[in-house]
Amino acid sequence: MQNPIPYGDLFPAVREASAAELRYFSEGYDVQIKKDRTPVTSADLAANKILVDALQKLYPEIPVVSEEFDKPNPETLKKAFFLVDPLDGTTDFISGRKEFTVNVALVEQGKVVLGIVAVPALNELYYGYRGEAFFAPLDDAGLLNKRTLHVQDRYRPFMPGRKPRVLVSVTHSDSCTLDHLRKIAGVELPVGSSLKFLRIADGFANYYPRNFSLHEWDIAAGHGVLKAAGGNVYCFGTENEVGYGQKDFVCPPFEAY
Numbered sequence: 001m002q003n004p005i006p007y008g009d010l011f012p013a014v015r016e017a018s019a020a021e022l023r024y025f026s027e028g029y030d031v032q033i034k035k036d037r038t039p040v041t042s043a044d045l046a047a048n049k050i051l052v053d054a055l056q057k058l059y060p061e062i063p064v065v066s067e068e069f070d071k072p073n074p075e076t077l078k079k080a081f082f083l084v085d086p087l088d089g090t091t092d093f094i095s096g097r098k099e100f101t102v103n104v105a106l107v108e109q110g111k112v113v114l115g116i117v118a119v120p121a122l123n124e125l126y127y128g129y130r131g132e133a134f135f136a137p138l139d140d141a142g143l144l145n146k147r148t149l150h151v152q153d154r155y156r157p158f159m160p161g162r163k164p165r166v167l168v169s170v171t172h173s174d175s176c177t178l179d180h181l182r183k184i185a186g187v188e189l190p191v192g193s194s195l196k197f198l199r200i201a202d203g204f205a206n207y208y209p210r211n212f213s214l215h216e217w218d219i220a221a222g223h224g225v226l227k228a229a230g231g232n233v234y235c236f237g238t239e240n241e242v243g244y245g246q247k248d249f250v251c252p253p254f255e256a257y
Protein backbone atom coordinates (compact mmCIF):
# COMPACT_ATOMS: atom_id res chain seq x y z
CA MET A 1 0.00 0.00 0.00
CA GLN A 2 1.27 3.48 -0.89
CA ASN A 3 1.58 6.36 1.58
CA PRO A 4 -1.73 8.08 2.40
CA ILE A 5 -2.53 10.88 -0.01
CA PRO A 6 -3.65 14.35 1.23
CA TYR A 7 -6.71 14.20 -1.01
CA GLY A 8 -8.42 17.19 0.65
CA ASP A 9 -5.98 19.38 -1.30
CA LEU A 10 -7.99 18.45 -4.39
CA PHE A 11 -11.34 19.81 -3.20
CA PRO A 12 -10.69 23.43 -4.29
CA ALA A 13 -10.10 22.25 -7.88
CA VAL A 14 -13.19 20.03 -7.76
CA ARG A 15 -15.24 23.02 -6.55
CA GLU A 16 -13.72 25.27 -9.21
CA ALA A 17 -14.48 22.74 -11.96
CA SER A 18 -18.04 22.41 -10.61
CA ALA A 19 -18.54 26.19 -10.60
CA ALA A 20 -17.27 26.40 -14.18
CA GLU A 21 -19.75 23.70 -15.29
CA LEU A 22 -22.62 25.51 -13.59
CA ARG A 23 -21.73 28.74 -15.40
CA TYR A 24 -21.82 26.96 -18.76
CA PHE A 25 -25.01 25.14 -17.74
CA SER A 26 -26.85 28.42 -17.19
CA GLU A 27 -25.12 30.64 -19.76
CA GLY A 28 -24.62 28.27 -22.73
CA TYR A 29 -21.81 26.24 -24.30
CA ASP A 30 -20.58 24.70 -27.56
CA VAL A 31 -21.14 21.02 -28.34
CA GLN A 32 -18.88 18.89 -30.53
CA ILE A 33 -19.19 15.23 -31.46
CA LYS A 34 -16.03 13.21 -30.78
CA LYS A 35 -14.57 10.43 -32.93
CA ASP A 36 -16.39 7.86 -30.78
CA ARG A 37 -19.62 9.74 -31.65
CA THR A 38 -20.23 10.88 -28.04
CA PRO A 39 -20.72 14.58 -27.30
CA VAL A 40 -18.25 16.91 -25.56
CA THR A 41 -19.01 20.49 -24.54
CA SER A 42 -16.96 23.54 -23.67
CA ALA A 43 -17.94 22.80 -20.05
CA ASP A 44 -16.28 19.34 -20.20
CA LEU A 45 -13.09 20.91 -21.58
CA ALA A 46 -12.95 23.82 -19.12
CA ALA A 47 -13.48 21.51 -16.12
CA ASN A 48 -10.94 19.09 -17.51
CA LYS A 49 -8.25 21.78 -17.67
CA ILE A 50 -8.91 22.89 -14.09
CA LEU A 51 -8.70 19.32 -12.76
CA VAL A 52 -5.72 18.13 -14.80
CA ASP A 53 -3.69 21.28 -14.03
CA ALA A 54 -4.40 20.91 -10.30
CA LEU A 55 -3.56 17.19 -10.22
CA GLN A 56 -0.30 17.72 -12.11
CA LYS A 57 0.69 20.57 -9.80
CA LEU A 58 -0.26 18.83 -6.54
CA TYR A 59 0.96 15.32 -7.38
CA PRO A 60 3.55 15.66 -10.18
CA GLU A 61 4.71 12.07 -9.76
CA ILE A 62 1.27 10.50 -10.41
CA PRO A 63 0.12 10.20 -14.07
CA VAL A 64 -3.33 11.53 -14.99
CA VAL A 65 -5.68 9.69 -17.35
CA SER A 66 -8.76 11.65 -18.38
CA GLU A 67 -11.65 11.14 -20.75
CA GLU A 68 -10.80 14.54 -22.27
CA PHE A 69 -7.00 14.54 -21.95
CA ASP A 70 -4.42 11.79 -22.04
CA LYS A 71 -4.91 8.07 -22.55
CA PRO A 72 -1.44 6.52 -22.18
CA ASN A 73 -0.78 2.84 -22.65
CA PRO A 74 -2.19 1.27 -19.44
CA GLU A 75 0.91 -0.93 -19.23
CA THR A 76 2.96 2.17 -18.36
CA LEU A 77 0.76 2.78 -15.30
CA LYS A 78 1.85 -0.02 -13.01
CA LYS A 79 1.84 1.76 -9.63
CA ALA A 80 -0.71 4.55 -9.36
CA PHE A 81 -2.65 6.90 -11.59
CA PHE A 82 -5.55 9.32 -11.45
CA LEU A 83 -8.64 8.65 -13.55
CA VAL A 84 -10.70 11.75 -14.35
CA ASP A 85 -14.07 12.25 -15.99
CA PRO A 86 -14.53 16.02 -15.75
CA LEU A 87 -18.20 15.88 -16.74
CA ASP A 88 -19.95 12.55 -16.61
CA GLY A 89 -23.48 12.73 -17.91
CA THR A 90 -22.75 15.08 -20.80
CA THR A 91 -25.99 13.98 -22.48
CA ASP A 92 -27.92 14.84 -19.30
CA PHE A 93 -26.13 18.21 -19.16
CA ILE A 94 -27.10 18.99 -22.76
CA SER A 95 -30.71 17.99 -22.05
CA GLY A 96 -30.82 20.44 -19.12
CA ARG A 97 -30.93 17.64 -16.52
CA LYS A 98 -29.07 18.33 -13.29
CA GLU A 99 -27.58 14.84 -12.85
CA PHE A 100 -24.07 15.45 -14.15
CA THR A 101 -20.92 14.94 -12.10
CA VAL A 102 -17.25 15.85 -11.71
CA ASN A 103 -15.17 12.71 -11.08
CA VAL A 104 -11.65 12.10 -9.79
CA ALA A 105 -10.35 8.67 -8.75
CA LEU A 106 -6.98 7.36 -7.68
CA VAL A 107 -6.02 3.84 -8.71
CA GLU A 108 -3.21 1.94 -6.96
CA GLN A 109 -2.00 -1.45 -8.21
CA GLY A 110 -5.12 -1.73 -10.40
CA LYS A 111 -7.63 -1.07 -7.58
CA VAL A 112 -9.52 2.13 -6.93
CA VAL A 113 -8.57 3.60 -3.52
CA LEU A 114 -9.97 7.13 -3.69
CA GLY A 115 -13.15 8.51 -5.24
CA ILE A 116 -14.29 12.13 -5.30
CA VAL A 117 -17.58 12.96 -7.03
CA ALA A 118 -19.22 16.39 -7.09
CA VAL A 119 -22.75 17.00 -8.36
CA PRO A 120 -22.59 20.74 -9.13
CA ALA A 121 -26.26 21.39 -9.90
CA LEU A 122 -27.42 19.52 -6.76
CA ASN A 123 -24.74 21.05 -4.47
CA GLU A 124 -23.49 17.59 -3.43
CA LEU A 125 -19.97 16.30 -2.74
CA TYR A 126 -19.14 12.65 -2.06
CA TYR A 127 -15.71 11.28 -1.27
CA GLY A 128 -14.28 8.02 -0.04
CA TYR A 129 -10.79 6.83 0.76
CA ARG A 130 -9.61 3.52 2.21
CA GLY A 131 -12.77 2.51 4.07
CA GLU A 132 -14.17 5.92 5.01
CA ALA A 133 -16.78 7.71 2.91
CA PHE A 134 -18.46 11.07 3.41
CA PHE A 135 -21.14 13.35 2.01
CA ALA A 136 -21.00 17.14 2.36
CA PRO A 137 -22.77 20.02 0.65
CA LEU A 138 -20.47 21.09 -2.18
CA ASP A 139 -20.50 24.72 -1.01
CA ASP A 140 -19.49 23.73 2.54
CA ALA A 141 -15.82 24.54 1.96
CA GLY A 142 -14.85 23.83 5.58
CA LEU A 143 -16.66 20.43 5.51
CA LEU A 144 -18.41 21.50 8.73
CA ASN A 145 -21.58 19.60 7.77
CA LYS A 146 -20.03 16.42 6.43
CA ARG A 147 -21.60 13.12 7.40
CA THR A 148 -20.35 9.57 7.16
CA LEU A 149 -21.76 7.35 4.41
CA HIS A 150 -22.18 3.68 5.08
CA VAL A 151 -24.34 1.27 3.12
CA GLN A 152 -26.97 -0.24 5.40
CA ASP A 153 -28.58 -2.73 3.07
CA ARG A 154 -26.55 -5.86 2.32
CA TYR A 155 -28.50 -6.56 -0.88
CA ARG A 156 -26.98 -9.05 -3.33
CA PRO A 157 -28.30 -9.88 -6.82
CA PHE A 158 -31.23 -12.32 -6.90
CA MET A 159 -31.89 -12.49 -3.15
CA PRO A 160 -35.06 -14.59 -2.79
CA GLY A 161 -38.06 -12.55 -1.69
CA ARG A 162 -36.37 -9.22 -2.31
CA LYS A 163 -37.51 -6.66 -4.87
CA PRO A 164 -34.46 -4.43 -5.30
CA ARG A 165 -34.44 -0.72 -5.95
CA VAL A 166 -32.48 -0.78 -9.21
CA LEU A 167 -30.65 2.14 -10.78
CA VAL A 168 -30.91 2.53 -14.54
CA SER A 169 -29.46 5.05 -16.99
CA VAL A 170 -31.68 7.90 -18.12
CA THR A 171 -30.07 8.32 -21.53
CA HIS A 172 -28.42 5.04 -22.60
CA SER A 173 -29.84 1.55 -22.86
CA ASP A 174 -28.54 -1.70 -24.32
CA SER A 175 -30.24 -5.03 -24.89
CA CYS A 176 -28.10 -7.08 -22.46
CA THR A 177 -28.82 -4.76 -19.54
CA LEU A 178 -32.51 -4.59 -20.48
CA ASP A 179 -32.73 -8.42 -20.53
CA HIS A 180 -31.15 -8.56 -17.08
CA LEU A 181 -33.49 -5.88 -15.72
CA ARG A 182 -36.47 -7.93 -16.88
CA LYS A 183 -35.17 -10.96 -14.92
CA ILE A 184 -34.52 -8.88 -11.81
CA ALA A 185 -38.02 -7.34 -11.87
CA GLY A 186 -37.09 -4.69 -9.34
CA VAL A 187 -38.27 -1.12 -8.91
CA GLU A 188 -36.39 0.82 -11.60
CA LEU A 189 -35.04 4.24 -10.69
CA PRO A 190 -33.65 6.28 -13.61
CA VAL A 191 -30.64 8.37 -12.52
CA GLY A 192 -28.05 10.05 -14.76
CA SER A 193 -24.26 9.70 -14.68
CA SER A 194 -22.00 8.28 -11.96
CA LEU A 195 -24.52 9.57 -9.42
CA LYS A 196 -25.97 6.03 -9.56
CA PHE A 197 -23.08 4.69 -7.45
CA LEU A 198 -23.68 7.39 -4.86
CA ARG A 199 -27.37 6.60 -4.68
CA ILE A 200 -26.37 3.17 -3.37
CA ALA A 201 -23.81 4.66 -0.97
CA ASP A 202 -26.48 6.99 0.44
CA GLY A 203 -29.13 4.26 0.76
CA PHE A 204 -31.61 5.50 -1.89
CA ALA A 205 -31.20 2.32 -3.99
CA ASN A 206 -29.40 -0.97 -3.60
CA TYR A 207 -28.45 -2.32 -7.03
CA TYR A 208 -26.95 -0.96 -10.27
CA PRO A 209 -26.31 -3.56 -12.99
CA ARG A 210 -24.81 -2.67 -16.35
CA ASN A 211 -24.30 -5.61 -18.68
CA PHE A 212 -22.40 -3.41 -21.12
CA SER A 213 -18.86 -1.97 -21.24
CA LEU A 214 -18.35 1.67 -20.31
CA HIS A 215 -14.99 3.38 -19.87
CA GLU A 216 -13.06 3.24 -16.62
CA TRP A 217 -13.34 7.01 -16.08
CA ASP A 218 -17.14 6.70 -16.15
CA ILE A 219 -17.18 4.50 -13.05
CA ALA A 220 -13.90 4.75 -11.06
CA ALA A 221 -14.73 7.69 -8.79
CA GLY A 222 -18.25 6.46 -8.01
CA HIS A 223 -16.79 3.01 -7.37
CA GLY A 224 -14.22 4.56 -5.00
CA VAL A 225 -16.93 6.22 -2.91
CA LEU A 226 -19.20 3.16 -2.87
CA LYS A 227 -16.34 0.86 -1.88
CA ALA A 228 -15.29 3.15 0.98
CA ALA A 229 -18.94 3.18 2.10
CA GLY A 230 -19.02 -0.62 2.36
CA GLY A 231 -20.35 -1.58 -1.08
CA ASN A 232 -18.44 -2.57 -4.19
CA VAL A 233 -18.52 -2.95 -7.97
CA TYR A 234 -18.03 -6.45 -9.39
CA CYS A 235 -17.41 -7.86 -12.84
CA PHE A 236 -20.89 -8.88 -14.00
CA GLY A 237 -22.05 -12.23 -12.60
CA THR A 238 -18.94 -12.69 -10.41
CA GLU A 239 -17.65 -11.60 -7.02
CA ASN A 240 -14.44 -10.18 -8.55
CA GLU A 241 -14.01 -6.48 -7.93
CA VAL A 242 -13.65 -4.39 -11.08
CA GLY A 243 -10.00 -3.42 -11.63
CA TYR A 244 -8.50 -0.50 -13.56
CA GLY A 245 -5.82 0.07 -16.17
CA GLN A 246 -7.24 -2.43 -18.68
CA LYS A 247 -6.74 -2.19 -22.45
CA ASP A 248 -8.05 1.14 -23.81
CA PHE A 249 -9.48 1.82 -20.31
CA VAL A 250 -12.58 -0.18 -21.22
CA CYS A 251 -14.24 -1.60 -18.11
CA PRO A 252 -16.12 -4.90 -18.10
CA PRO A 253 -19.89 -5.20 -17.66
CA PHE A 254 -20.51 -4.76 -13.92
CA GLU A 255 -22.90 -4.94 -11.00
CA ALA A 256 -22.70 -2.42 -8.13
CA TYR A 257 -24.30 -3.20 -4.79
Ligand SMILES: Nc1ncnc2c1ncn2[C@@H]1O[C@H](COP(=O)(O)O)[C@@H](OP(=O)(O)O)[C@H]1O
Pocket residue numbers: 038067085087088089090091169170171172173174191192193194214218
Ligand atom coordinates in the same frame (compact mmCIF):
# COMPACT_ATOMS: atom_id res chain seq x y z
N1 LIG B 1 -24.17 3.08 -25.21
C1 LIG B 1 -23.19 3.91 -24.86
N2 LIG B 1 -22.29 4.32 -25.74
C2 LIG B 1 -21.32 5.19 -25.41
N3 LIG B 1 -21.15 5.69 -24.17
C3 LIG B 1 -22.02 5.30 -23.24
C4 LIG B 1 -23.06 4.40 -23.52
N4 LIG B 1 -23.75 4.21 -22.42
C5 LIG B 1 -23.16 4.97 -21.48
N5 LIG B 1 -22.11 5.61 -21.96
C6 LIG B 1 -21.23 6.53 -21.20
O1 LIG B 1 -21.51 6.37 -19.81
C7 LIG B 1 -21.53 7.61 -19.16
C8 LIG B 1 -22.69 7.74 -18.19
O2 LIG B 1 -23.87 7.42 -18.84
P1 LIG B 1 -25.21 7.03 -18.08
O3 LIG B 1 -25.81 8.30 -17.55
O4 LIG B 1 -25.99 6.37 -19.16
O5 LIG B 1 -24.85 6.09 -16.95
C9 LIG B 1 -21.49 8.68 -20.22
O6 LIG B 1 -20.24 9.35 -20.03
P2 LIG B 1 -19.95 10.88 -20.45
O7 LIG B 1 -21.17 11.69 -20.17
O8 LIG B 1 -18.80 11.24 -19.57
O9 LIG B 1 -19.57 10.83 -21.91
C10 LIG B 1 -21.54 7.92 -21.55
O10 LIG B 1 -20.57 8.36 -22.47
Ligand SMILES: [Mg+2]
Pocket residue numbers: 067085087088089217218
Ligand atom coordinates in the same frame (compact mmCIF):
# COMPACT_ATOMS: atom_id res chain seq x y z
MG1 LIG C 1 -18.40 9.60 -18.47
